[in-house]
Amino acid sequence: MKKIIFVLVACLALISCGQKEQGITLRFATWDSGDALKIQQDIAEEFMKENPSIKIQVEAYGSGFDQKLVASFGAKNAPDVMYMWDFPTYSSQLENLDSYIKESTEVDLNDYYGGLLNYVKVDNNTYGVPSGFTTHVVFYNKDMFDAAGVKYPSKNWTWDELTEKAAKLSNPNDRVYGIGLLGKPDPYDFEQFLWSNATSYISPDGKTLKGYLNSNESVEVFREMRKLVDNKSGILVGGKQQQSGSDIFKASKIAMYENGIWPLNGYKKAGINVGVAILPSFNGNSPKSVMSVSAISMWKGSENKEEAWKFIEFYNSEKAAKLRVADLPVRKSLVKSFGIEENVELKPFYEMLSLADSTPSFLLNSNWKEVQRNLSPAIEEAMLGLRDPQIIMDEVVEKSERLLKE
Amino acid sequence: MDISLDIKKRKRKKISIFKIKRDTLVPYLFIMPWILGFFFFTLGPLLFSLVISFFDWPIIGNPTFIGLANYKEMFFEDPQFWKSLGITAKFAGIFVPLNISVALILALLLNNNVKGSGIFKTLFYMPSVISGVALAMIWGWVYSDEYGILNYFLSTIGIQGPNWLGDPNWATFAMVFASVWGQGTMMLIFLAGLKNIPKELYEAADIDGANVVSKFMYITLPMLSPTILFNVITSIIGAFQQLSLALLLTGGGPVGSTYFYAMYVYDNAFKYFKMGYSAANAWFMFLIILSLTLLVFKSSSMWVFYESEATIKKKKG
Numbered sequence: 236m237k238k239i240i241f242v243l244v245a246c247l248a249l250i251s252c253g254q255k256e257q258g259i260t261l262r263f264a265t266w267d268s269g270d271a272l273k274i275q276q277d278i279a280e281e282f283m284k285e286n287p288s289i290k291i292q293v294e295a296y297g298s299g300f301d302q303k304l305v306a307s308f309g310a311k312n313a314p315d316v317m318y319m320w321d322f323p324t325y326s327s328q329l330e331n332l333d334s335y336i337k338e339s340t341e342v343d344l345n346d347y348y349g350g351l352l353n354y355v356k357v358d359n360n361t362y363g364v365p366s367g368f369t370t371h372v373v374f375y376n377k378d379m380f381d382a383a384g385v386k387y388p389s390k391n392w393t394w395d396e397l398t399e400k401a402a403k404l405s406n407p408n409d410r411v412y413g414i415g416l417l418g419k420p421d422p423y424d425f426e427q428f429l430w431s432n433a434t435s436y437i438s439p440d441g442k443t444l445k446g447y448l449n450s451n452e453s454v455e456v457f458r459e460m461r462k463l464v465d466n467k468s469g470i471l472v473g474g475k476q477q478q479s480g481s482d483i484f485k486a487s488k489i490a491m492y493e494n495g496i497w498p499l500n501g502y503k504k505a506g507i508n509v510g511v512a513i514l515p516s517f518n519g520n521s522p523k524s525v526m527s528v529s530a531i532s533m534w535k536g537s538e539n540k541e542e543a544w545k546f547i548e549f550y551n552s553e554k555a556a557k558l559r560v561a562d563l564p565v566r567k568s569l570v571k572s573f574g575i576e577e578n579v580e581l582k583p584f585y586e587m588l589s590l591a592d593s594t595p596s597f598l599l600n601s602n603w604k605e606v607q608r609n610l611s612p613a614i615e616e617a618m619l620g621l622r623d624p625q626i627i628m629d630e631v632v633e634k635s636e637r638l639l640k641e
Numbered sequence: 642m643d644i645s646l647d648i649k650k651r652k653r654k655k656i657s658i659f660k661i662k663r664d665t666l667v668p669y670l671f672i673m674p675w676i677l678g679f680f681f682f683t684l685g686p687l688l689f690s691l692v693i694s695f696f697d698w699p700i701i702g703n704p705t706f707i708g709l710a711n712y713k714e715m716f717f718e719d720p721q722f723w724k725s726l727g728i729t730a731k732f733a734g735i736f737v738p739l740n741i742s743v744a745l746i747l748a749l750l751l752n753n754n755v756k757g758s759g760i761f762k763t764l765f766y767m768p769s770v771i772s773g774v775a776l777a778m779i780w781g782w783v784y785s786d787e788y789g790i791l792n793y794f795l796s797t798i799g800i801q802g803p804n805w806l807g808d809p810n811w812a813t814f815a816m817v818f819a820s821v822w823g824q825g826t827m828m829l830i831f832l833a834g835l836k837n838i839p840k841e842l843y844e845a846a847d848i849d850g851a852n853v854v855s856k857f858m859y860i861t862l863p864m865l866s867p868t869i870l871f872n873v874i875t876s877i878i879g880a881f882q883q884l885s886l887a888l889l890l891t892g893g894g895p896v897g898s899t900y901f902y903a904m905y906v907y908d909n910a911f912k913y914f915k916m917g918y919s920a921a922n923a924w925f926m927f928l929i930i931l932s933l934t935l936l937v938f939k940s941s942s943m944w945v946f947y948e949s950e951a952t953i954k955k956k957k958g
Contacts, residue, residue, distance in 0.1 A: 302911050309700035328701055410787075418807065419894060474807065474894070477785065604913055608721065612897035621809070621896065634720060 258288040259539050261546055262314035264307075265293065266300035271561040278555045282546055289542050311536060315543045316550075319355075319363045319532040323601055326357040330533040330540065332547075333361050341548040346566045350591045354528045354598075363530030364551055367562035369495035370524040370587035371427060373397075373515070377508040379404060379411075379490040388512035394459060397491070397515045401468035404490040415480040415489035416460055418471035419615045422607050423525065423595060428456045430523035430593040431516060436610070437639075441599030444606070444635055449628040456517065457617040457624035464620065471618060495527055496562055496584060513583045524587035525595065529562065606635045690920040698917035711921035722922070724897070725905035728813070732901065733880035736817050740876050741869065744824045748831035749861075762832075769825030777889035780819040781806070784890075806891055809898035816886055816899055827872050834868035835861070863946040870945050874934055881930050902926060 265275045272295050279291035294314055296303040301321070307313040308328045319325065336342050344352060347365055355363040373388065380387055385403050389396065401413025417425075422436075429435050434452035437444055447453065463469030470489065472480035481498040483489050485505040493514065502509045514522040531550050533543045549555060553572070556564045563584055564570055575581045597603040613631045617624040669676075694711055698704040715722050747765050751758050768776070783791050784805035792802030805815040842860050851859070862869075884903035887893060893900035893908075906926065909919035 305700045305914055325701070477807070478788070608908070608913075612894065612900075615894060616896045619807075619809075619895065637718060 258290055259542055260290045260292055261316060261539060261542055262292050262294055263546070264296055264300070264304065264314035264317040266296055266298070266318055267561070268295060268297045274558055274561055277558050278550060281554060281558070282549045285549070286542075286545065289546070291546065308534075313534040313536065315534055315537040315539055316546055317532055317534065319530045320528060321597065322355060322357050322362055322530075323598060324604075325532075326360075326362050328535055329362040330535050330537070331360045331362060332364065332533065332544075335544050335547075336361060336364075339544075339548060342551055346568050348565060348567065348588055350526065350588055351528050351565055353594070354526065355530045355532075363532035364547055365528050365530045365565045366551055366555075367529045367559050368565055368588070369497065369527050369562045370584050370591065371424065371493055371495050371514060372524070372583045372587060373491055373493050373512045374484065374499070374502065375491045375510045375512060376484065376487060376489075377510045379487060380510075383490075387510055388515070390513075392512065392515045393519075394515045394517050398459070398463060398468065401463055401491065402466060405468045407467040410488060412470040412489050413468040414463060414470075414491040414493075415472040415483055416463065416469050416493075416618065417473045417480060418477070418618050419474045419611070420618070422610045422614055423597065425614055426593075426595060427514065427523055427525040428460075428517075429453050430525075431514060431520060432456050432518060433520040435593065435596070437596045437599055437603075437606075439594070439599070441596075442639060444632045444639070448610075449625065449632045452517075453628060454624045457614075457628075459517075460618060461620045461624070464618075496581075499580065500560075509580075511580050511583045513586050521590055522587070523593050524591055526588070526591055527562075528565075600639055602638045605638045609634050609638075691924060693917050694920035694924055696917040698915075698920075700914050700916065704917070707917070711918045712925075714918065715921055715925065721900075721905060725900050725902045728898070728900060729881055729883075729902040732813055732816065732883065732899075733877060735814070736820055736880045736883075737873065737876045739817060740821050740824050740827065741872055743821055744827035744872065745831050745865075745869075747824075747828045748835055751828070751832055752835045762829075765828055766825035768823045771823070773885035774889060776819065776823060777886055780815075780822075780890055784815055784819075807895050809896045812891055812895055812899045816883075816890065819886060819890065820880075820883065827876070830872060831865070831868060834865045838864045864948070866945040867947060870937065870941050874937055877933055877937070878930055881926060881933075 263275070263279060265272065267275055272293075275295075276293050279293050283289065283291055300318070304313070304317065304325070308325070313328065319329070322329075336344060342364055344361075351365040351368055352361075355361055355365055375388060377387065380400075383404050385400050388400070397414070404413035405411060426436055429448075429452070432452045432455060434447055434450050436448045436453075438447055460469075464471060470483075472478065472483055472489070472492075480489070480492050481494065481501065484492045484498075485502060485507060487507065499509070499511075514524055516522045531547055533540060533547065537543050551566070553569055556566070556569050557573075563581065564573060564575070570576065570585065575585065596606075600606070609631050613627050616622060616627050693704075695706060695708060696704040697707045697710070751762050751765070771779070783789055786792065786804040786807055789802075789805070791805065795802035803811045805811050838861065842864070843856060846856050846860060882903050883901055884907060887899050887901045887904045888907070891899045893904050902922075903926075906919050906922040909915050909922060
C-alpha cells in the first residue's frame with residue numbers, strides 16, 4: 236500500500252513539474268480553420284520571434300467557437316485573447332479597451348473605418364479592435380458573360396438589371412443558371428437585401444418586427460428572389476449535404492454568386508475569370524451590404540493583460556495585416572499603402588463598406604438569436620416558395636413578439 | 642487454560658471479522674472505478690440537472706431560482722416545444738414499427754441455413770459499426786438531389802426522385818430510412834432469439850400439417866415475444882433520442898421539418914445557453930420515455946409469452 240502511495244505521489248510530482256514552463260503563455264482562441272487558421276499560426280509565430288518570453292498558444296475552436304467560448308467563460312478559464320464578433324452577448328466578459336487604446340502608440344482608432352467600429356462598441360465602450368472584415372459583393376464569371384453576349388454589371392446596377400442578365404445567362408437544359416441563391420441563407424447575411432430595399436427585420440429601437448419584417452418592401456425582396464428561381468434564371472444552392480454555391484460557381488454552372496471575400500482566391504485558383512461587382516440596388520435605394528467583422532478582444536479575467544494587449548497591438552500592425560490575406564485590412568493607412576484602392580477586385584468591398592450604415596438586428600435586441608430560430612426556417616420556406624412570403628412573415632412576426640419583450 | 646482459550650478464540654474472532662470485512666470490501670474496490678464514475682459522471686449530473694431545471698441558468702452570469710417558470714414557458718408559451726415534440730413523435734411512430742419489422746424479416750431470412758448466410762449476416766450488421774457521423778455523410782451523398790445514387794436508380798426506372806433532404810414532406814422519411822439502415826444490432830438479437838426456439842415445436846407442427854404462416858404466427862411470434870418487447874423498448878428510446886442524424890444530415894431543416902426534440906434541447910443548451918430551460922426540456926423527455934416504457938411493459942402481459950411461466954402454469958394445472 237505504501238509503495239502504491241509513493242508511486243502515486245511521484246507521478247503527481249512529475250506531472251506538476253511538467254506543467255511548469257518558463258515565461259508566459261497566452262491563449263489565443265480563433266474560429267478559423269484550414270488555410271485561415273494557418274495565417275493565425277503564422278502571425279503568432281511572428282509575434283513570438285519578436286517577444287521570445289511570451290508563448291502564444293493558438294486554440295482553434297472552429298465551428299464550435301461560441302459553445303467553447305461560453306463554456307470557458309462559465310468555467311472562468313477563458314483564453315486571454317480571442318476572436319470576437321458578438322459583442323452584445325459577451326461584453327460582460329471582455330476587458331474594456333478604451334484606456335489601453337488611449338495610451339497606445341500603435342492603435343489609433345481614427346485610422347479605422349467608422350462603420351467597423353460600431354460593431355465593437357457596447358454602450359460606447361470599446362471591447363475589441365477590428366482586425367479584418369468583409370462586405371458582400373456579387374462575383375460574376377466574365378467568360379460566361381462573354382459567351383452569352385451579356386454586358387458586365389454596370390457601376391450602379393439595379394435588381395432589374397440583375398434579373399434581366401440572369402435570364403439571358405441561364406440555360407436550364409444544360410443545368411446552367413444565371414445566378415445561385417442560397418436556399419437556406421444565414422438570416423444575419425440576408426438582412427442586407429432588406430436594407431437595400433430601405434427596410435429591415437426589426438424597428439430601429441429593437442422593439443418590434445411589425446411593419447418591418449412583414450412590410451411590403453421585405454415581402455417584395457422575397458418575391459423577387461423567388462421569381463428568379465421560378466423563371467429558371469436562378470437556382471437554389473447550398474444547405475446541409477448539398478453542393479455549395481462556390482463549388483457550382485467554380486464549375487461554371489452559375490454565372491453570378493453573392494458572397495463575402497472568402498472564396499475569391501479559390502475562384503482564381505480554379506481558373507475562373509472572375510469579376511467583382513457591388514450589390515444591386517432595389518427601387519433606387521442605395522445598396523447595403525452586411526458586414527462580417529473579425530475583431531480581437533481580451534478576457535476580463537486574464538492574468539496577463541499587459542502581454543495580451545501587446546499581442547493585440549501586434550495583431551493590428553502592418554506586419555500582421557500583410558499575413559492576413561483571408562479577409563480585408565481595416566486600417567485606412569494600410570488600404571492605401573497596400574494599393575487596394577486601385578485593385579478592381581477589392582475596391583467593390585470598400586465601396587460597400589462606405590455605403591454601410593445599417594445596424595444589424597442582433598445589436599438592436601439582446602434576444603435576437605431566439606427570434607432567428609423562427610426567422611431562419613421562414614426565410615428558407617420563402618426561398619423554397621412553399622407559401623406566400625407575406626403569410627410566412629406575418630406568422631414569424633406574431634410568433635416572435637413574445638421574445639422581443641423579454 | 643480457560644482464559645488462554647478464551648483469548649485464542651477472541652483472536653480468531655478478530656481475525657475473522659477483519660477477514661470478512663476485507664472479503665466484502667475487495668469486490669467493492671474492484672467495481673469502484675465504475676461506481677465512482679457512475680456517481681460523479683452519471684447520477685450526480687442527472688440529479689443536478691433536475692435542480693438546474695428550476696433555475697434561470699445562463700452560463701455567463703448568475704443563476705436565479707425561478708421555480709416552475711421553465712416548465713410553464715415550455716408548456717404554454719413556446720410553440721417550438723410542441724412542434725418538435727410532434728416531429729419526434731411522428732418519427733418514432735414510423736421508425737419503431739419499420740425498424741422492428743425490417744430487423745425481424747432480415748433475422749428470419751438469416752435463420753434459414755443457406756449457403757452464404759454468414760456473409761449476409763456480416764453485411765447486414767456492418768452499418769451498425771459505422772459511427773453516426775460517417776452514416777450521415779454516406780446518406781448525404783445517397784440522398785443528394787442532383788448527384789445522389791438513390792435518385793439515379795429511381796431515374797433508371799423512370800421515376801423522378803424527390804429532393805430527399807430539401808423537401809419538407811420527404812425529409813422525415815429520409816431520416817427514417819437512414820436510421821433503419823443501422824438496425825444490425827436489433828437483427829442479431831432477433832436472430833439469437835430465433836435460434837433459441839426449440840426445433841421440436843416446429844417438428845410437431847410439421848406432423849400436424851401446419852403451413853409456414855401458421856408456424857410463424859403460432860410458434861415463432863409467441864416464442865420471440867420477449868425479444869420483441871426488448872427491441873420495442875430500446876427502439877422507442879433510440880427514436881426519441883435521435884440527435885446526431887438530425888444535426889448532421891439536415892441540421893433540423895428543411896423549414897424545420899426535422900427539428901427533432903433532442904435537437905431542440907441541444908440548441909436551447911448549447912446555442913442559446915439556456916441551461917435551466919433545456920434541463921426542463923430534457924426531464925420532460927425523460928418522463929415521456931419513462932411512461933411509454935411503462936406502458937409497453939404493462940401491456941406486455943397481454944402479448945408477451947414466457948416459456949418459464951408456461952411450464953409453471955402447466956405444473957399447477
